[in-house]
Amino acid sequence: MSESIEAACTKIEANDPPITSMTISCYLNDELQRTYIEVDLTFNQNEFSHFRDDDFDVAVLRRLGRAIGNSHTLQEFVIERYRLEGEVINPISVHCLEALYDEVKYNKSLIHLTLDLFPNNAGENMFDLGYFLGNNDANIRDISLSSMERVSTVQSRIISAAVASAHLKRMSIECCEFENNSSFALVLEACHLLDVLEVSCNENIEFTSVATLLQDHRTIIQRMQIDIPDDDDLDYHLAVGEITASLVGNITLKELVIDIYFYLAESGNEVEYLFSNMLCDPSTVESICNRSNHTIECIHQGELPARVYECLELNHNEDKRKVAQNKVMQYYFIDDFDLGPFENMTISTLPQVMSLGEGMSNKHTAIFRMLRSIPELCNVTNRRVKEVDRSSIRDILCCKRQKIA
Numbered sequence: 001m002s003e004s005i006e007a008a009c010t011k012i013e014a015n016d017p018p019i020t021s022m023t024i025s026c027y028l029n030d031e032l033q034r035t036y037i038e039v040d041l042t043f044n045q046n047e048f049s050h051f052r053d054d055d056f057d058v059a060v061l062r063r064l065g066r067a068i069g070n071s072h073t074l075q076e077f078v079i080e081r082y083r084l085e086g087e088v089i090n091p092i093s094v095h096c097l098e099a100l101y102d103e104v105k106y107n108k109s110l111i112h113l114t115l116d117l118f119p120n121n122a123g124e125n126m127f128d129l130g131y132f133l134g135n136n137d138a139n140i141r142d143i144s145l146s147s148m149e150r151v152s153t154v155q156s157r158i159i160s161a162a163v164a165s166a167h168l169k170r171m172s173i174e175c176c177e178f179e180n181n182s183s184f185a186l187v188l189e190a191c192h193l194l195d196v197l198e199v200s201c202n203e204n205i206e207f208t209s210v211a212t213l214l215q216d217h218r219t220i221i222q223r224m225q226i227d228i229p230d231d232d233d234l235d236y237h238l239a240v241g242e243i244t245a246s247l248v249g250n251i252t253l254k255e256l257v258i259d260i261y262f263y264l265a266e267s268g269n270e271v272e273y274l275f276s277n278m279l280c281d282p283s284t285v286e287s288i289c290n291r292s293n294h295t296i297e298c299i300h301q302g303e304l305p306a307r308v309y310e311c312l313e314l315n316h317n318e319d320k321r322k323v324a325q326n327k328v329m330q331y332y333f334i335d336d337f338d339l340g341p342f343e344n345m346t347i348s349t350l351p352q353v354m355s356l357g358e359g360m361s362n363k364h365t366a367i368f369r370m371l372r373s374i375p376e377l378c379n380v381t382n383r384r385v386k387e388v389d390r391s392s393i394r395d396i397l398c399c400k401r402q403k404i405a
Helices: 005-014 058-069 094-104 124-134 153-165 181-188 207-215 236-246 261-266 268-279 285-290 306-314 320-332 350-355 366-372 382-388 393-404
Strands: 019-029 034-043 048-053 076-081 112-116 142-146 170-174 196-200 223-227 255-259 298-300
Touching: 005 019, 005 034, 005 048, 005 058, 058 094, 153 181, 181 207, 207 223, 207 236, 236 268, 268 306, 285 320, 298 306, 306 320
Parallel strands: 019 076, 076 112, 112 142, 142 170, 170 196, 196 223, 223 255, 255 298
Antiparallel strands: 019 034, 034 048
């Protein structure tokens, strides 16, 4: 038989052994049509305790909140609220929650916070988040929000403000129903300083918002997980295209987890083109250097085309100039050399491009050595660059041919 919530309070207050993790689950009892609450505690020696109460009041929850607020060892706090399908009775009243949160907010040791709020009335979600982030000066670094219903624009602004006021490193938004994409976009506006962002199985969102976040020069996200839902109304090619296009200029993201297995099975060639061109656009030397991603090192998406893995392997180098060099050498300075991309290149640009081949003489082609030996192209002074910057390689070569003739 489970002990009561009063016993849980005593256990937390004693702090022997120290508590490290806590889960509060609020349910609607399907037989009695009333709420009951369960508390699970984890201690630093992997000891577990379970408590349950069918008959509790505000005073009990206030004591529980005070015990949590005074804890100096609690690092993870999870609150889950459930009700039966179709029920309209709240699983726990806002008044009771106020008693709990009014004390919990003083905790200074919390690092991981999970709010699983399925389902509940509009407004309560924001009340939870406001207490834990907006009014909480604890060192929370990790937050998971799931199963939030009917997230309006006003509520999204509250989430955004709360997240911006905290010092989060990771955020997960899972199975939430947004009123519209504008509401979702408002939440993402506060996420650019995160290290990790996970967006999974949400409703009424557009991936343009994710792309906008990735293109923001303030964004420093290093790992992102995106689960694209199986939706008949969604243009998967467009969604994946928006994500890959936004990563072309991104210089911080190193790991991408993107769930599109069903799309990959049907559109393998399209996926290969989108991902490979994002990592290395070989249309010109300039596109490889300036319009390709040299930062992403890992993409989790089942079996990707070999060319994508080759580019990811090249990106495993902290010297990004060396990464660009290797990609240029792979496409332009070995085997059948194509002079076409160089014809309209300005003189001021060519020396930088040719310098990418330095130190790799064993792979130099005859045409590379020929271009490198033309002083007008590769050894111009700053003054000379300004004078002939608008000239192209084709013009210089034509001039040389005329002099020779």
